[in-house]
Structure formats: structure tokens, C-alpha cells
Amino acid sequence: MALAYVLHRRPYLDDAALAELLLDDDSRAGAVVRGMAAKKSHKRAAMQPFVLLELSLAGQGDLKNARAIEVKRPHGLAGNALYAGFYINELLVRLVPRGADTDGLFALYQQTLLALATGEVEPVLRRFELSLCHRLGYGIDLWRDSEGRPLTPEGRYQLQPELGLVADLKGPYAGQQLLAMAQDHWQEEAVRRTAKQFCRALLAPLLGDKPLKSRELFRLAGGVQ
Structure with missing residues (x-):
């Protein structure tokens, strides 16, 4: 498991998002987050900027699969x-x-x-x-x-x-x-x-x-x- 922040995300395939993550090992990673299309998807609510997440990353190469995503703490920014x-x-x-x-x-x-x-x-x-x-x-x-x-x-x-x-x-x-x-x-x-x-x-x-x-x-x- 890793702690992460979403730096950027965009739609990817039919029900997924491609997210750029900053990880607690001081690296940046690209990750595919599946299951974003469902209206009640907790992933869609979680994968917002300025929210501390806990998640697991699987796969080889430049692009990982993000799983077991849990919100740890949001940072309230305004203006x-x-x-x-x-x-x-x-x-x-x-x-x-x-x-x-x-x-x-x-x-x-x-x-x-x-x-x-x-x-x-x-x-x-x-x-x-x-x-x-x-x-x-x-x-x-x-x-x-x-x-x-x-x-x-x-x-x-x-x-x-x-x-x-x-x-x-x-x-x-x-x-x-x-x-x-x-x-x-x-x-x-x-x-x-x-x-x-x-x-x-x-x-x-x-x-x-x-x-x-x-x-x-x-x-x-x-x-x-």
C-alpha cells in the first residue's frame, strides 16, 4: 500500500480514468483507475486533487493499475x-x-x-x-x-x-x-x-x-x- 495524491486525471477507455499520482516514496506514477463510470462510485469521489489517498499499485512498466483506494484526508483549498x-x-x-x-x-x-x-x-x-x-x-x-x-x-x-x-x-x-x-x-x-x-x-x-x-x-x- 502507498500514500498518494492525484496531480491530474483524465478519462480513459469506457469506465476508467488515467491519473498522474505523487507517491510517498517521492516518485510520480501513472495509474489506470477502473470503475469510474458508476454513479455511486467511491473512486470517482476519491480521485480528486488535494486528497490524501491510500491505495495499491499493480503491474509492470510505466502505467500501473490502482486498486483498494481509500480516502485518508482531504485538504480544503478555496479561492x-x-x-x-x-x-x-x-x-x-x-x-x-x-x-x-x-x-x-x-x-x-x-x-x-x-x-x-x-x-x-x-x-x-x-x-x-x-x-x-x-x-x-x-x-x-x-x-x-x-x-x-x-x-x-x-x-x-x-x-x-x-x-x-x-x-x-x-x-x-x-x-x-x-x-x-x-x-x-x-x-x-x-x-x-x-x-x-x-x-x-x-x-x-x-x-x-x-x-x-x-x-x-x-x-x-x-x-x-
């Missing part, structure tokens, strides 16, 4: 927190390959859902984006530049994802805001604005040209993502 949840789900489907073991990812996701349900959305998203990039091997040191020199509050920097932060008098990022991000200090609007710009630039090479559907939903809803 901006709900759109933010869809955004992090889409990031995981786009950036984490099936079968990849990404250390600490399940705990990060679960903590993020809890934080979205109880706190301000924007700092939670920035923490998640930065932590996810680190776990995928694309993290940036917010304390030192690409030459190993400590960042200074008065310094200016540009981001080169393959190198890190490069000192540049005309760089778009102020050292003061970058150091605040490193210290998890989000009170100032300038820090939040810098963090949003920084995280978008950090994720852009990973996401490619295909736009995120959740960002469009967030924009239409007037959210902060």
Missing part, C-alpha cells in the same frame, strides 16, 4: 489557494518524470498544501518553487554569486541558470531582496515582486514554450501567482 494548488500540480506533472525519485518531494507537497490552506498564498508558492528547483537539481544559491562571493545588500545581480547569480551593476535583482528571500522574509512588497520575477526566470528554461494552463486560470481569477 487563490485552490488556483495555487492547481499550479503546483501542473508544475509537478510538467517537471517531474514518471518514475523519477525526487528526494523529499512528497513531504514538500504535503507541507505546501497545509500552508496554502492556512497562510498567505504568495510566499507559499515562492518557497515551493525554490524548493522544487533545488530538488530537481536546478537550485540557485541565494547567499553567494557564481564566483563564490557573498551577496551584498547593495549589489545588483542577473540570473544565469547554468551558472547562478552573476554580479552585474545593471542586473534586475537587488542583493537586498535576494538575501531576504534566502532568509524566508516576505513582508516587503519589493521582496515578493523580486521573488516572483526570479522564480519565473528560474523555471522558464525547464518549462519551455508551452504555457501553463493554471497561470491563465490564476490571471482570470485575479490571483497573485
